[in-house]
Amino acid sequence: MAWPPRRSSGRSSRRQRNIALLGRAATIAAVAIAAMLLVLSRASPDRYSALRSSAADLVAPLWAAVLVPLAEVQAAAGSVADYFNAVEKVRLLEGRDRMYEIERERHLQALHENRELKKLLKVSEPERERIGVFAISGSSTGAYVRYALISGGARDGIEPGQPVFAASGLIGRTVDVGNRATRVMLITDVSSRVPVRVVRTGLPALLIGKNLPLLDIDLSGPSNAVVRVGDRLVTSGDGGLFPPGLPVATVARISGDMPEARPTATPDGLEYVIVERPYMPPILLPEEQPQEREAHPEAVNQTRAAQ
Template sequence: MAWPPRRSSGRSSRRQRNIALLGRAATIAAVAVAAMLLVLSRASPDRYSALRSGAADLVAPLWTAILIPLAEVQAAAGSVADYFKAVEKVRLLEGRERMYQIERERHAQALHENRELKSLLKVSEPARERIGVFAISGSSTGAYVRYALISGGARHAIEPGQPVLAAAGLIGRTVDVGKRATRVMLLTDVSSRVPVRVVRTGLPALLIGKNLPLLDVDLSGPSNSEVRIGDRLVTSGDGGLFPPGLTVATVVSVSGDMPEARPAATPDGLDYVIVERPYMPPMPLPEEPTQAREAHPEAVIQQQVAE
């Protein structure tokens, strides 16, 4: 059995009618004011501008008074949220610190073991010799060459084929040496080849310049999947020119035929660089045996005359 609908009292129905009437009146008034303002803006722009300025002066204090407590409430809510997030951040940082502490201990242990092994095996390592610190005069980027110019030359003991370093890592090597200036071939030059290794895996690789901001990473056999984005590349010491362990580049892409890496140091924004002697000096040529000299006395005489 359905209950009959509840009858509303006359007082409540009258209140509802009054509210609906007031709503309609407010809507009509708002539309009328908007229409008047629109007509005023078209008919008299100067009066409309003055009216807007007056309304802004009237509303600004009220708006400021409303915004202040709202800003305080938002700041309080943000502080509460930051407080609860701080606990999670502290736990995350503590976990990372424990992980880094373990890695530091492993690294220190490995360095200690390496020193002991080298001492037992009496390993002889060439010492790095710095020639000097020189200012960068400029850099050039062409279609086929990438060079930088430094303010040092033959009078400063600079020779072709010497490594050029910056605080961030390897820049390139010297190629054309004048008396007071030297041209440096950058890593991005198409003729640049730098033997490196991947720090994470120890894989050997070859960095190849291509006159672009990025370098090709030739892994010489292993597939591209054996390097990851973010892997650091350092010099391997192969060839004897660059000392091992210098930061060179970071892998930024593993798609395509070859992974690509971004150089750690570029001449843009640098003021000074370091020039060093080659890590391992070139092997001296073997001297001609005495019997060969005696067998060719004319060649020896011609050499003495030339000197």
């Protein structure tokens, strides 16, 4: 048996008609206001701009009142999420701490074994001699040179061709030495060449300055696929000027003919630098003696007897 449809009362139908009429009126009013604003923006931009400013002043307090509760709700939700995630974060940090502790013990063990092997083999290493710590008085960058000035000179024991570095890495080398100031050629200078090695692989390379923020990496034969972005480069000690192990740069880009690296230290953000004597002093060859006196003494005696 089918039930007859429910009859709607007069009040509900009248209410629905009123709601529909109000909705249509609101839609027509919104369209009309939008059309008026569009015409006003075209006809009188100045009045339209003033009207927008007034509307913004009226809406701003209401919008701020609405945003404050929303911000508080978001902050409370974030605090609750952080509270429940704190245990997982603590476990992750504890695991990393244990991993770093194991790596630190391995590193210390390797250093100890290295020292013992050097003692057994009687390895002779040059001693690093520090000249002093000096303040950077200025730096200059040009199309052909890049250098810095330090507040130390010949009176402090500085000579041309000495390494200059900071705690963050190698800066360059001394070139022009005055009595109270010294010019330092930076590793980014176009004339700079620094022998380095890749920490991850031990691969030798040569850092070449080009008066740009990045340095070229000359791998001298091996493919540039051997290095990766993020590889650290340190001084190798080749040539005897720079001591081995100083941080120099980090591989930043692998493209083109040569990979590029970003220096780890720049004088722009430094106040003081360290100047040392060359790691390996230059080898001085013995002076050649007169041949007729020391090289062939018998020939000299025969000459004197003949006279």
